[in-house]
Amino acid sequence: MRDLLLAGNLLHPLEIDVLSCNTWGMYGNDFPADDTAGGLLGEVEAAEMALRAAAERGRHGSAGADPAAYFAEVVAADQKVEPRDWMPEAYRATLIRQIAQHAHSEIIGMQPEGNWITRAPSLKRKAILLAKVQDEAGHGLYLYAAAETLGVSRDELVDLLLAGRQKYSSIFNYPTLSWADMGTIGWLVDGAAIVNQVPLCRCSYGPYARAMIRICKEESFHQRQGYEILHTLAHGTPAQREMAQDSVNRWWYPSLAMFGPPDTDSTHSAQSMAWKIKRFSNDELRQRFVDMCVGQAEVLGLTLPDPALRWNDERGAYDFTQPDYAELMRVIKGAGPCNRQRMEHRRRAHREGAWVRAAAAAYAAKQANKKEPAKQKEKVA
Amino acid sequence: MTAHAEQTAQAVPGAVQAVPEAGTDRFDFVLGLADDALVAAQRLAQWCTHGPEMEEDIALANIALDQLGAARLLLTYAGELEGAGRDEDALAYRRDDREFRNCLLVELPNGDFALTMAKLLFLAAYQVPLYTVLASCGDERLAEIGAKARKESAYHLDHASLWVRRLGDGTDESHRRMQAAVDEVWPYTHELLAPDPTAPIDPATLRVDFDSVVSGVLAEATLTVPETAWKPDGGRSGVHTEHLSYLLAELQVLHRAHPGASW
Ligand SMILES: [Fe+2]
Ligand SMILES: [Fe+2]
Numbered sequence: 001m002r003d004l005l006l007a008g009n010l011l012h013p014l015e016i017d018v019l020s021c022n023t024w025g026m027y028g029n030d031f032p033a034d035d036t037a038g039g040l041l042g043e044v045e046a047a048e049m050a051l052r053a054a055a056e057r058g059r060h061g062s063a064g065a066d067p068a069a070y071f072a073e074v075v076a077a078d079q080k081v082e083p084r085d086w087m088p089e090a091y092r093a094t095l096i097r098q099i100a101q102h103a104h105s106e107i108i109g110m111q112p113e114g115n116w117i118t119r120a121p122s123l124k125r126k127a128i129l130l131a132k133v134q135d136e137a138g139h140g141l142y143l144y145a146a147a148e149t150l151g152v153s154r155d156e157l158v159d160l161l162l163a164g165r166q167k168y169s170s171i172f173n174y175p176t177l178s179w180a181d182m183g184t185i186g187w188l189v190d191g192a193a194i195v196n197q198v199p200l201c202r203c204s205y206g207p208y209a210r211a212m213i214r215i216c217k218e219e220s221f222h223q224r225q226g227y228e229i230l231h232t233l234a235h236g237t238p239a240q241r242e243m244a245q246d247s248v249n250r251w252w253y254p255s256l257a258m259f260g261p262p263d264t265d266s267t268h269s270a271q272s273m274a275w276k277i278k279r280f281s282n283d284e285l286r287q288r289f290v291d292m293c294v295g296q297a298e299v300l301g302l303t304l305p306d307p308a309l310r311w312n313d314e315r316g317a318y319d320f321t322q323p324d325y326a327e328l329m330r331v332i333k334g335a336g337p338c339n340r341q342r343m344e345h346r347r348r349a350h351r352e353g354a355w356v357r358a359a360a361a362a363y364a365a366k367q368a369n370k371k372e373p374a375k376q377k378e379k380v381a
Numbered sequence: 382m383t384a385h386a387e388q389t390a391q392a393v394p395g396a397v398q399a400v401p402e403a404g405t406d407r408f409d410f411v412l413g414l415a416d417d418a419l420v421a422a423q424r425l426a427q428w429c430t431h432g433p434e435m436e437e438d439i440a441l442a443n444i445a446l447d448q449l450g451a452a453r454l455l456l457t458y459a460g461e462l463e464g465a466g467r468d469e470d471a472l473a474y475r476r477d478d479r480e481f482r483n484c485l486l487v488e489l490p491n492g493d494f495a496l497t498m499a500k501l502l503f504l505a506a507y508q509v510p511l512y513t514v515l516a517s518c519g520d521e522r523l524a525e526i527g528a529k530a531r532k533e534s535a536y537h538l539d540h541a542s543l544w545v546r547r548l549g550d551g552t553d554e555s556h557r558r559m560q561a562a563v564d565e566v567w568p569y570t571h572e573l574l575a576p577d578p579t580a581p582i583d584p585a586t587l588r589v590d591f592d593s594v595v596s597g598v599l600a601e602a603t604l605t606v607p608e609t610a611w612k613p614d615g616g617r618s619g620v621h622t623e624h625l626s627y628l629l630a631e632l633q634v635l636h637r638a639h640p641g642a643s644w
Contacts, residue, residue: 022446107435110429110430110438111430114429114430117426117429118423118426118427118631118632119631119632119634119635120635121474121635121636121639121642121644122470122474122636122643122644123419123449123452123453123456123469123470123473124453124644125644126426126449127446127449127450127453130426130429130442130445130446130449131442131446133429133430133442134429134438134439134442134443134446137435137438137439137442138439140435141435141436141439179635179644229644232643232644233644236642236643236644237639237641237642239639239642240639240642345430348431349430349431349432349433352431352433352493353432353433353434353437353494354433355552355554355555355558356433356434356437356494356548356555357433357434358551358552358554358555359547359548359551359552359554359555360547360551362551362552362555363546363547363548363550363551366550
């Protein structure tokens with residue numbers, strides 16, 4: 001649990017970590033293995049098998065004289081592009097932007113849940129929540145490592161985040177006002193993240209696909225623990241029930257907005273689809289999420305705050321009210337309730353830690369100097 | 382207290398040692414260890430998302446989780462020893478500060494990263510030999526808990542030692558901060574090791590281990606132990622600093638707002 005396996009296995013086509021999710025560890029063996037994410041965990045496993053099969057098949061030929069044609073061939077054959085391969089600059093830039101934004105989201109996303117660790121209402125819940133937030137930090141580091149395989153450093157990416165030049169998911173700009181929000185974030189926010197990320201397990205870029213397989217497995221436990229919190233509240237005292245419903249009311253539409261603007265307005269989609277970075281459109285994923293949540297809300301005994309929500313036989317899917325995309329744009333541009341707070345929190349931690357990082361670097365340099373004379377002697381010999 | 386002291390002496394064969402009537406009985410002793418771990422966990426958890434680097438957020442959360450895990454086992458056992466039907470949550474959430482038995486060291490505010498590392502170094506240097514003795518004691522439950530917690534505390538000690546060396550022997554600023562932290566926290570170590578011959582394990586017997594580990598780390602870190610005769614105490618008898626009540630207010634607020642609810 002302590003050993004952070006970072007970049008090493010991202011680079012190896014066949015190595016994906018066995019599950020080391022801390023949230024799962026806190027549950028222990030009494031944790032039921034059913035799949036709240038509506039069969040998505042099965043898709044993660046299928047993606048993992050496909051990835052292994054592709055790696056075992058091996059790629060045909062080599063880049064040779066026409067690397068662009070070879071790249072197209074690899075993508076078309078559902079093989080993985082690896083860090084040392086030639087790739088179009090725009091493909092590289094798109095991946096860096098997307099993976100960095102994902103990494104930043106994991107790190108900033110620790111704040112809204114971190115807000116309740118010290119007030120968790122039982123020691124078991126405190127342990128699970130602490131482990132979950134710790135998992136998110138691990139996801140962040142893992143994704144920064146994936147981005148680094150594309151030739152950018154984590155420090156550069158963190159600087160871009162702190163300078164406000166790269167984004168993180170807008171959902172984390174909403175406040176966590178009650179304990180029930182720990183349940184709703186797990187159920188809806190981690191749930192939406194899974195729906196978004198499961199297709200990325202088949203992404204054409206190998207290190208990202210492998211990172212997503214591992215992360216999706218952990219996210220499904222996060223979703224499960226959130227669902228369980230809400231279930232307990234919804235079946236608890238009237239005050240707990242009310243807390244749960246209020247929380248779902250506040251998070252439902254922001255969760256729907258996590259899938260991004262509607263397809264008609266989405267700027268990056270078509271090229272990303274062609275490169276097999278993205279495999280489904282924003283609206284397709286949003287629909288899938290809604291269809292997944294309706295039944296679960298019924299089991300919870302909670303109401304999704306959408307009077308227009310109803311089954312459409314013709315489409316074989318639920319009709320629902322779209323989130324307020326004008327609000328999404330405002331929050332993306334910085335006017336959400338917590339944008340300033342989240343950024344200032346991150347900047348302050350970074351700033352206040354500067355002397356510690358400087359000390360670690362100075363100490364390491366001193367230690368290296370102590371070893372240096374020995375090395376020099378070796379060279380002479 | 383006398384009544385349950387006798388009860389527990391009968392209930393658990395192979396007691397650590399005979400429990401004298403008016404001394405520190407096993408319930409108090411286990412509760413003290415549990416509260417040390419619980420309060421330390423709460424303080425470390427406050428670091429989450431504030432760490433000086435992302436890896437450190439993960440490491441501090443790990444240590445907090447270890448302390449919390451030990452606290453839960455110890456509180457559960459304390460509740461059983463007491464025999465009054467209190468579980469881990471009843472003990473953690475429904476006692477006031479005057480009923481907490483943790484040492485003062487763990488309740489001190491986090492301060493800067495140097496202060497937190499000084500606190501962790503001293504706590505771990507105390508917990509490692511303590512849990513090691515527990516691991517081979519006659520009380521099966523405590524032995525189990527000790528065996529598990531000892532390994533975790535050894536990691537906490539490694540982690541704190543590494544940082545104390547880095548900060549002590551890093552830059553001028555980090556040296557100044559680390560020395561100030563040691564100066565501030567050092568007086569509180571006396572309470573950890575204050576003799577209590579009536580306790581199942583007399584803390585004074587851990588002093589040799591504690592001193593050798595701590596003096597080694599501080600010397601390597603180019604730090605010195607302050608000269609002071611001040612030895613604040615009172616935690617083990619429930620007379621705390623002003624800080625504990627605030628810490629508990631935060632820890633207990635939600636649980637207490639919904640009496641009888643389950644979570
Ligand atoms: Fe995550
Ligand atoms: Fe998550």
